Amino acid sequence: MQARKKYVLLGLCACCWLVLFYWGGGVQLRLLRLLTRQQGEVVRPWPNWTDRAFLPRYAHLDELQTDPGTAESPRQRRQAWSAIYKDSRCRMETCFDFSRCRRRGREGFRVYIYPSEKNDRVSESYRKILTSIGESRYYTSDPREACLFVLGIDTLDRDQLSGQYVPNMDERIRGYPLWNDGRNHLIFNLYSGTWPNYTEDLGFNIGQAILAKASLNTEHFRPGFDVSIPLFSKDHPQKGGERGWLVRNTIPPRRKYLLMFKGKRYLTGIGSDTRNALHHIHNGKDIVLLTTCRHGKDWEKHKDARCDHDNLEYERFDYQELLHNSTFCLVPRGRRLGSFRFLESLQAACIPVLLSNGWELPFSDVIQWNQAVIEGDERLLLQVPSTVRAVGNERVLALRQRTQMLWEAYFSSVDKIVLTTLEIIKDRVFSHISRNKYMWNSLPGGLLVLPEYSTHLAHFPFYYLGLGVSPGQEFTAVIHAVSPLVSQSQPIMKLLQVVSKSKYCSQIIILWNSEKPPPSRSKWPPMPVPLTVTDGRRKTTSRFLPHVAIETEAVLSLDEDTVLLTSEVNFAFLVWRSFPERIVGYPPRSHFWDPLKHAWGYTSKWTNDYSIVLTGAAFYHRYYHYLFSHYLPQSLRTLVDRTSNCEDILMNFLVSAVTHLPPIKVAQRKQYKELPSPQGTKSVPWANPEHFNQRQECINTFANWFGYMPLVHSQFRLDPVLFKDQVSVLRKKYKDLERA
Numbered sequence: 016m017q018a019r020k021k022y023v024l025l026g027l028c029a030c031c032w033l034v035l036f037y038w039g040g041g042v043q044l045r046l047l048r049l050l051t052r053q054q055g056e057v058v059r060p061w062p063n064w065t066d067r068a069f070l071p072r073y074a075h076l077d078e079l080q081t082d083p084g085t086a087e088s089p090r091q092r093r094q095a096w097s098a099i100y101k102d103s104r105c106r107m108e109t110c111f112d113f114s115r116c117r118r119r120g121r122e123g124f125r126v127y128i129y130p131s132e133k134n135d136r137v138s139e140s141y142r143k144i145l146t147s148i149g150e151s152r153y154y155t156s157d158p159r160e161a162c163l164f165v166l167g168i169d170t171l172d173r174d175q176l177s178g179q180y181v182p183n184m185d186e187r188i189r190g191y192p193l194w195n196d197g198r199n200h201l202i203f204n205l206y207s208g209t210w211p212n213y214t215e216d217l218g219f220n221i222g223q224a225i226l227a228k229a230s231l232n233t234e235h236f237r238p239g240f241d242v243s244i245p246l247f248s249k250d251h252p253q254k255g256g257e258r259g260w261l262v263r264n265t266i267p268p269r270r271k272y273l274l275m276f277k278g279k280r281y282l283t284g285i286g287s288d289t290r291n292a293l294h295h296i297h298n299g300k301d302i303v304l305l306t307t308c309r310h311g312k313d314w315e316k317h318k319d320a321r322c323d324h325d326n327l328e329y330e331r332f333d334y335q336e337l338l339h340n341s342t343f344c345l346v347p348r349g350r351r352l353g354s355f356r357f358l359e360s361l362q363a364a365c366i367p368v369l370l371s372n373g374w375e376l377p378f379s380d381v382i383q384w385n386q387a388v389i390e391g392d393e394r395l396l397l398q399v400p401s402t403v404r405a406v407g408n409e410r411v412l413a414l415r416q417r418t419q420m421l422w423e424a425y426f427s428s429v430d431k432i433v434l435t436t437l438e439i440i441k442d443r444v445f446s447h448i449s450r451n452k453y454m455w456n457s458l459p460g461g462l463l464v465l466p467e468y469s470t471h472l473a474h475f476p477f478y479y480l481g482l483g484v485s486p487g488q489e490f491t492a493v494i495h496a497v498s499p500l501v502s503q504s505q506p507i508m509k510l511l512q513v514v515s516k517s518k519y520c521s522q523i524i525i526l527w528n529s530e531k532p533p534p535s536r537s538k539w540p541p542m543p544v545p546l547t548v549t550d551g552r553r554k555t556t557s558r559f560l561p562h563v564a565i566e567t568e569a570v571l572s573l574d575e576d577t578v579l580l581t582s583e584v585n586f587a588f589l590v591w592r593s594f595p596e597r598i599v600g601y602p603p604r605s606h607f608w609d610p611l612k613h614a615w616g617y618t619s620k621w622t623n624d625y626s627i628v629l630t631g632a633a634f635y636h637r638y639y640h641y642l643f644s645h646y647l648p649q650s651l652r653t654l655v656d657r658t659s660n661c662e663d664i665l666m667n668f669l670v671s672a673v674t675h676l677p678p679i680k681v682a683q684r685k686q687y688k689e690l691p692s693p694q695g696t697k698s699v700p701w702a703n704p705e706h707f708n709q710r711q712e713c714i715n716t717f718a719n720w721f722g723y724m725p726l727v728h729s730q731f732r733l734d735p736v737l738f739k740d741q742v743s744v745l746r747k748k749y750k751d752l753e754r755a
Contacts, residue, residue: 105240107443110223112199116162116444124441126153126201127161129168129191138179139249140429141169144203146253147433152648153441158193163440164200171205173217184219197222201440204228205246206351211284213350227436230353231375238380239443242436245377245426246353255722256427259419260339261364268342268412273301274368274403275337276345277329278356280306282319289347289370289393294321296400303337304345305329338363342411343403345370348393361387361422364415368399378425378435381442381455387417424460428722434462442466457481459673468561468641476568476596476636477674486595489521490569490588490634495551495558498575499531500538507575508540514571515542516581519588521567526551526558555659556652558630559666561641568595570640574631580684582751587681590733591634598670598678600633606714606726615714615724617664617707626671626726628678630663639670651720654713660706661713668717668725677729682738684752 107113116123126148131137137145148154148165155161168187172179188194202224208214215228215235226237229246236243281287290306297304307329308322338344344360348371357377360367367388369376376384384390389406391399406414425435438461442449448466455461459477472478479486492514496507507525514520522544527533528551539546547564551557558572569591571584583601591599603625609616643666644652655662667678718724735749744750 103235103237105223105237107240110198110240111225111444113444115199124153124162124437124444125155125160126151126163126165126437127155127158128165131167135168136179136181137167137169138171140205140247140251141171141203143251143253143429144171144433147430148437150430150648151434151437152645153437162199162444163437164193166200166202170202170217173204173207174209175218176209177206180218184217188219194222197224200224201436202226202228203244205230205244208351213285225440229377230351232352232373233375234373236375242439243375243377243379244432244436245358246351246355247358247426247429247432248355251358252428252722254428254430254720256431257362258427258723259362259364259422261415261419268408268415270340270342271301272303272337272341274343274345274400275303275341275365276347276356277303277305277332277334277337278307278347278354279310279349280308280325281350282308284350286348286350289396290349292396293345293347294325296397299328302400303332303341305332338365341365343368343389345399347371348374358422358426361418361426364418366411366414366418368403370396370399378439380439381450381452381461382421382425383452383456386456387414387421389414420456420458420460424458424462430722431462438462459675463642463646463673465641465645467645468638475638479595486592486636487568488592489519489567490517490571491521491565491567491637492523492571492573493558493562493565494523494525494573494575495528495631496525496575497528499529500534503540505575506578510573510575510577510579511540511542511546513579513581514573514584515544517584517588519585520544520571522547522564524549524562524564528553528555528557554656555662556643556655559640559643559662561637561644565637565640568636569634570637571634572630572632577632579632580751582749583681583683586735586749586752587634590679590681594679595636596670596674597676598628598630598633598635598667599681600628600630600678601681601683602629602632603627603678603680604629604664605728606724615711615718617710617714624728624730625680626677626728627664627667628680630666633678635666635670639666639673642673643669648720651717654716658709658713660709661717664710664713665717668721671727672721672725675725675727677727677731679729680732682732682734682749682752 128145128148145165145167158164166188168181168184169179170181170184174180188197194200197220200223202217202221204217204226205228207228207230208216215230215232225240225242227242227244229244231241231243276293278290280290280293282291293304293306296302305325305328307326308318309326309329338359341363342365344356344363344365344367346354346356346360346367346369348354352371352374354371357367357369369388369390370393372393376382376388389403391402425431438450445466448470450461450464450466451470451472453472454464454466457478464475468474472482473484476486478484494507494510494514498505498507500507511523514523523542523546525533525546525548527548530553533548533550536546536548539548549562549564569588571588573579579601587599587601591597604617604619604627605622605625606627607616607618608614647665647669651665655665671677735747735752737747738749739753740747747753
């Protein structure tokens with residue numbers, strides 16, 4: 016009993032000692048700190064690398080002037096977000112109705128735009144977005160066919176202080192009978208929140224709608240559901256857009272300046288910390304980081320001691336000159352996570368160095384951004400110079416090249432930004448026929464790779480070289496016939512014999528576009544390869560339909576009156592096997608810019624260069640048949656069918672847009688020259704003066720749809736080795752090509 020009392024007493028003593036130590040020690044520590052502060056000593060703990068305040072400790076507090084009242088804890092941000100977006104856990108499987116998209120199989124992905132209401136103000140940027148959707152192959156004017164719905168109300172700018180802010184959004188969208196809590200709806204947004212916190216509040220409940228938003232925070236991004244888009248200005252082009260700058264300045268990989276930035280400096284509020292500290296790493300030599308306080312109405316009232324000096328330094332350098340001559344471009348966050356600097360640096364082949372913690376990068380679902388940008392940490396600004404100096408020349412060149420690929424494939428126009436958004440959503444809906452990461456991150460880009468054709472890389476001509484794959488050793492000849500068969504001496508009969516004698520010919524398809532019905536098989540000559548006659552339905556574009564009968568990768572497109580030798584066919588086919596992504600053929604044509612008419616012109620004159628090879632006698636890959644029929648808009652194909660003209664020019668536009676390369680002309684024994692002829696001559700297409708004028712108009716119509724001129728000039732022609740060399744004819748493989 017005595018022992019038990021002894022142990023209880025010892026336990027109580029120990030507890031009392033711990034309590035006294037805890038409270039008494041804490042009081043002593045607080046007193047010690049108070050005394051040291053009174054003596055003028057400042058106790059500064061060792062910097063914590065994960066502490067957001069690490070960088071400001073190396074700057075004076077009066078320089079940064081961050082308003083402490085604007086800071087939010089992570090819990091507060093999550094609570095604000097959950098109050099605005101009640102469906103923050105949405106995924107395609109839970110908040111999207113797939114049945115609306117599968118009513119018509121693969122053709123089921125259609126997008127409907129709500130009609131704009133009277134007196135609705137629509138910004139220039141949103142008008143471009145709606146135009147891109149309306150002109151796309153996915154648009155439908157019938158909501159019953161739609162898989163996806165887009166509001167006609169402008170939702171891009173949801174800053175309540177903006178003149179483009181649209182009020183009463185909740186009331187308006189609830190009045191739509193198809194709203195259905197936002198299910199299967201797509202909402203575009205560039206600006207959200209307002210001063211001082213700039214939260215991601217859109218001012219209305221998006222429900223289960225997919226959000227295509229700029230400056231998306233990773234905490235709020237719903238993976239596999241939302242789409243992060245880039246911030247772009249109202250001046251961003253609708254179509255085409257300027258090409259990247261790397262083609263003009265490729266070597267050396269490093270430029271005059273190592274790192275640059277020129278932009279606003281925020282004295283207070285969110286986004287001010289990083290920009291206020293940039294002067295610490297600016298050296299005015301190879302690192303030029305310029306900020307100005309001169310923005311906003313009341314900037315002079317709030318300027319600090321450094322503003323005047325910064326403003327003078329800011330004016331010393333030209334922004335475009337810095338952009339053209341810098342290897343790395345700093346892209347710090349502004350008031351929001353995204354910045355116009357991002358797209359500007361991509362175009363300029365200036366490697367973006369991102370300082371925007373928590374930013375979900377544009378199209379992050381499909382783009383591998385580690386191959387194009389360097390992601391830094393706002394808290395580790397002082398490490399940026401040493402980081403970029405450590406990047407080797409090979410890596411610099413690879414990063415710069417990737418910026419150009421991404422710029423031209425997805426960001427150079429509003430059209431491409433919108434279509435990329437739609438294609439990402441479409442790949443989610445039809446995941447069994449979707450693009451893989453390689454397709455999205457290699458030339459020519461995901462928009463020009465249609466997974467409905469195939470999901471295998473080896474089925475696309477532009478991947479052959481990278482995969483080490485060679486195209487097949489046979490071709491299919493497709494002959495476009497428009498004249499009735501009345502004689503065995505017609506040119507098409509001789510052409511059949513010439514083509515069928517090629518050891519590389521697998522089959523011949525005659526596309527019958529004559530007004531009279533095709534003759535029976537007995538009327539055609541016997542041949543060593545299969546012959547198929549198919550109805551072209553008297554449409555000029557039918558020659559480029561993706562005919563299921565074409566089993567080979569190579570297609571030899573021929574007009575019925577083409578005159579060729581078997582050796583010419585063989586040589587051209589072997590050349591095509593070395594360039595399977597291009598058009599390889601015989602008759603060349605060219606385009607030019609007419610400064611007097613301010614328009615593009617078309618010519619068939621024999622000159623020292625060309626940009627078109629007519630498909631009346633040319634090889635190309637069969638994938639271009641599918642791309643011609645499913646990528647190009649119906650309006651262009653209707654133009655071709657209505658005029659019975661220009662289909663060859665349109666195919667050249669398409670292939671050059673994919674490859675950014677010219678076609679290839681090969682040696683030819685017989686020369687063709689297409690000139691406008693006076694009326695009253697033979698009724699061949701080029702004998703009609705209107706035929707030539709139509710081709711002039713087609714060039715401009717096609718360039719307008721593409722948004723730029725994709726045709727590329729070339730002075731390159733391929734001839735057989737020993738062609739016209741002064742050696743024995745017996746040593747020449749293609750000696751027939753030299754006979755007149």
